[in-house]
Amino acid sequence: MARKPAAYTNESITSLKGADRVRKRPGVIFGSDGVDGCAHSIFEILSNAIDEAREGYGNRILITKFKDGSVEVEDFGRGMPVDYNKNEQRYNWELLFCEMYAGGKYSAGADNYEYSLGLNGLGLCATQYASEWMTADIYRDGFHYHLDFRKGENTGGLKKEPATRKKTGSAIRWKPDAEVFTDINVPSEYYKDVIKRQAVVNAGVTFVFTDESGEKKEVTEYCYENGIKDYVEEVADLQSLTPVVFCQSTAEGRDREDRPDYKVKMSAAFCFSNKNQLLEYYHNSSWLEHGGSPDRAVKLAFVNQIDAFLKAKNLYKKGESKITFTDVQDCLIFVSSSFSTQTSYENQTKKAITNKFIQQAMTEFLKHNLEVYFIEKPDEAMKLAQQVLVNKQSREHADKVRQGAKKTLSAQIDIANRVQKFVDCRSKDLARREIYIVEGDSAMGAVKTSRDSEFQAIMPVRGKILNCLKADYDRIFKSDIITDLIKVLGCGVELGGKGKKDLSSFDIANLRWSKVIICTDADVDGYQIRTLILTMIYRLVPSLIEEGYVYIAESPLYEIESKGKTYFAYTEPEKAEFLKRIGGAKYTIQRSKGLGENDAEMMWLTTMNPETRRLIKVTPEDAKRTGEVFDLLLGDNLAGRKEHIANHGYEYLDELDVS
Structure with a gap:
């Protein structure tokens, strides 16, 4: 029986108090009700301490993460006013800890916090409301003030006594x-990252992070005496084309004609x-992860x-297109720190600002300083300009390759007829579909007769494919084997460089398989093709490896027959363990046949049947290590290869075919 909907009356409207x-709505204030929101609540308290230090009150901030999950932020500023406020006819602690949109940062002409990280008056109160408990110890005017809160409610009022310090x-x-x-459970890495960033933009302020959450107490100290200048030198690591x-x-x-003027420091x-x-x-002091106004200013300038x-130095070739910011960014280390008496953040999480005047002011500021820099340091200007042109040529070449690859791989219609010898499965359920990438036509035949054609597809690899670790993209996409494999996968390729995905050609949502299974013989040739x-x-x-789609099908090394039954050993230790287990019983043992020599029943049992097969999921670490070893064995490092063979060559003597 359907439930009768509740009446929607005037009394249905309620407000949270x-x-x-x-x-009940932490995501509205902190941007999330998960660990990111919790982390932001911690930053809200830290930001108040930073505001004090930047105003010149105290140059040391202590942050402690305790075993019980609690956090403490201590500053040595003036101490927040918590006593009675005659103007408001209330205690200041009530306003600061229990009142949204209350604080000492609202008046445009106020002397306190002219350039403030926390402007909205939400952070301390909101964090207090979102806490299981909170305590506050404030030292000012010769007194020690103490407050206790539990689940958003004060317990015990304000305690006041003469200070002992x-x-x-x-x-x-x-x-x-x-x-x-x-x-x-906000990770310690978050604290370290945030605290280091605050040390970068608050020159001369020392931040001490004490982590007591682990087995051992760890203390880390951060201080950049010259702020962002020291930080850029640290990032450059003595390997820059130009000095900092x-x-x-x-x-x-002002942002608009009808708005008042405000100040900006850049x-x-x-x-x-x-x-x-x-x-x-x-x-x-807030890291603008998504940029906004400063990002647009930097790109323009x-x-x-x-x-x-x-253009002035005639460095462009005739008819050559203009540089883009991508060409500049590929060789630029840039950090800016700005402050303003009025700030328009996109939201409370403060990851981007939208002030129109800040963008205009920073654009002119950077253009002017770059112009002066190029005049005063012509040799450095020429060096960076030439590097930007090199970056431009590389980008344009990559764009051509990318477009060619996209054209080659774009059509996905009737893929079974267009990719030679590819055998699809019947199921359209992506959660079930598997693709076996197998070695050669003979293995293709064995796998084809033993597979479950409902959900298992086959793609044979004919011969040894190109070493993609060494080849450039032009050569890679001239290989029919590789382009056929990519077509069959269906998700395109990632050619963004520097770990960035080229979203125009890659979309993991278009992957046509739940598992991509590499299936080769358990011999030297098979290992090389697998690699x-x-x-x-x-x-x-x-991304297929990072998201856990790639597997290796283990093939048995040995077939052991004893008492009319056949057993398989996938490793030498497994063989030894089995022989030990059967004791003195008679047995025959032989090296397992190649995939192409196995009958259908054996292939199904050892390689295809989800109930009995062995699959190894490939992790990013596995793939990275494979690439490194492959590069060592087939790359340009001759000395490294000789050393590897000298140290490990004996391990493969049994595999050599010297007959």
Whole structure:
């Protein structure tokens, strides 16, 4: 019987009050109700301590991660005001810890926190509401103030006593609530990453991270005396084409005519390198993971000024197209840190800003400093310009290869008729479909007669395929074997370089198989073909390995017959264990036949049957190691190859065919 819907009346409309505004909807405030949201709540408390330090009050911040899952942030600033507020007719602790949109950062003309990371007045209160418990110890005006909260509610009011220390500051300790967040286990790597970034953009401030969550207590200290300049030098690692340039400036303006003016402080550090690349933007100390205004400014300024330099020096060939920011980015290490008295973040997580004036001011700031730099350092300008042109030529060549590959692999219609000797399966259920990549036509015949044609397809590899680790893309995509394999897989190829996917030709959603199974003989030739196939997948479609789609079908090494039964041993230790188990019983043993010599029943039993076969899932580490060894054995490192053969050659003597 269908349930009768509830009446929708005036009384159906309700509002969340107090702590429920956060506890029931944490994702609205923190961007997620999972571990990312929990991590952001930690950053909200840290950001308040950073604001104090940047205003010149205290140059040391302590962050501690405890075994019980709680966190403490302590600063040595002025200590937050928590006593009675005559203007508001309430205690300040109520406003700071229990009131959304309350704080000392709202007045545009206020002296406190002119350039502040936390502007919305949400962080401390929201984090308190989202905590299982929170304590606060504040030292100011000669007093020690103490507060306790549990699940968003104060317990015990404000405790006040004469301070026993001279230093002022605030120490907030709390435990994120597992009833609010689905995951509160924020990894230590998050703390280290965030704290290091804050050290980068807050020059001279020392951050001490104490991790007591593991078996051993670990203490890590971060401090960059010269801020982003020291950081860019660290990233460049003495391998840059040009020295680090540091520049800074201020500006004042507005986003719209009907809005008031606000102030902006800008600083940037950059150099050019053909070894390392980096683009990072910070605003009011917050890392802008998605950029926004500064990102657009950098792209406009660098392309404009480098393009102007290339034209002025006649470095473009006749009819050559203009450089793009991709060409610049491939050799650029750039970090900017800006502050403004008004900031428009995309949301509370502060991963991008949208201020129109900040974009305009930073564009002009960077264009001016690049123009001066190119005039003052013409040799460095020429060096970086030539590198940008090299990057441009590489990109254009890669684009041609990519378009050619896309054209070759684009059509997926009637694939069975277009790919020679490919045998499809009947099922259209992607969760069941398997593709066996087998060695040669003889193995193809054995697998074809033994497979379950409902869900198992076959793709034979005729001979040894190209070593994709060494070959360039032009040569790779002239190989019919490789292009046929890619067509059969159906998901395209990843040619973005530097770990980036080329989304125009690759889409893992188009993969036509739940398992890609490499099936070769258990001999030297079989291992080499398996390695070549694995190397091809690692080079062209690494996501298949990363997502766990690639398997190796183990073939038995030995067939052992005893008492009328046949047993299979897949390894030497398995053979030894079996012979030990049968004791003195009579047996015959022989090396297992190649795939093409096996009868259908044996192939099904040992290689195809999901109930009895052995599949090894290929991990990214396996593929990487395979590529390294393959490169060692067939690549250009002659000395390394000789050393490897000297150390390991004896292991393969039994495999040699010297008859």
